[in-house]
Amino acid sequence: MAELVALRLTLPARLAREPLDTLLASLTPSTGPRSSTQARAPSFLARDLSCAERGVARLPWVSSTCLYRALARYALLRRSGADATFVMAIDKKGLAQNGHAWIELEGRPFEEPDDVARYTVTFRYPPLPKDAKTGTP
Numbered sequence: 451m452a453e454l455v456a457l458r459l460t461l462p463a464r465l466a467r468e469p470l471d472t473l474l475a476s477l478t479p480s481t482g483p484r485s486s487t488q489a490r491a492p493s494f495l496a497r498d499l500s501c502a503e504r505g506v507a508r509l510p511w512v513s514s515t516c517l518y519r520a521l522a523r524y525a526l527l528r529r530s531g532a533d534a535t536f537v538m539a540i541d542k543k544g545l546a547q548n549g550h551a552w553i554e555l556e557g558r559p560f561e562e563p564d565d566v567a568r569y570t571v572t573f574r575y576p577p578l579p580k581d582a583k584t585g586t587p
Contacts, residue, residue, distance in 0.1 A: 453526060454499070454502040454503065454506060454522055454526060455502075455505075455506055455509070457521070457522040457525055457526070458506050458513065458518055458519075458522050461473075461513075461518050461521050461522065462513055462518065464476075465517075465521075470573070470575075471575060473521070474521075474524065474536055474575040477521065477524060477525040477528065478528050478576070479528055479529055495526075495527060495530055495532065496560070496561045499523060499526065499527075499561065500561065503519065516550050516551045516552065516564075517538075517551045519551075520536055520537075520538075520551035520552050520553055521536065521551075523553045523560070523561075524536045524553055524575075527553060527555070527560070532555060533555065533556070534553050534554070534555055534560070535553065535554040535555075535557075535574060535575065535576065536551070536553060536573075536574070536575045537551065537552050537553070537554055537566075537571055537573070537574050538550070538551045538571070538572055538573040538574075539551075539566070539569030539570055539571045539572055539573075540569060540570055540572055541568060541569055541570075542568055542569065542570050543568075549569075549572075550564055550566070550569055552564070552566060
């Protein structure tokens with residue numbers, strides 16, 4: 451929980467100083483994701499994150515937007531060895547609607563309460579390989 455609180459407290463100032471891709475690179479361990487036998491199980495991580503986020507939500511000085519929640523989740527999941535992807539998107543109804551940020555594991559939203567099908571992805575980190583974008587080998 452302490453690590454999540456520290457991230458949530460420092461991320462707004464860091465994001466104000468650094469471009470998003472630079473910040474995400476700094477949150478990504480240089481060793482890369484661990485094998486599935488070394489990484490903690492996503493269900494175990496979900497329980498820990500959920501518990502910590504409930505505690506953080508009670509702190510009035512901590513930003514509770516999806517952006518900071520997703521950035522903190524990304525950092526913690528990556529540090530635990532998970533191959534997490536940070537995703538930002540806009541509502542398909544247009545820019546007048548709120549955007550959203552979330553984390554994906556193995557291409558699926560991780561512990562995401564919002565229906566992400568209503569969004570068009572505008573940013574992904576790390577980016578998909580070129581062949582995954584076009585569907586060609």
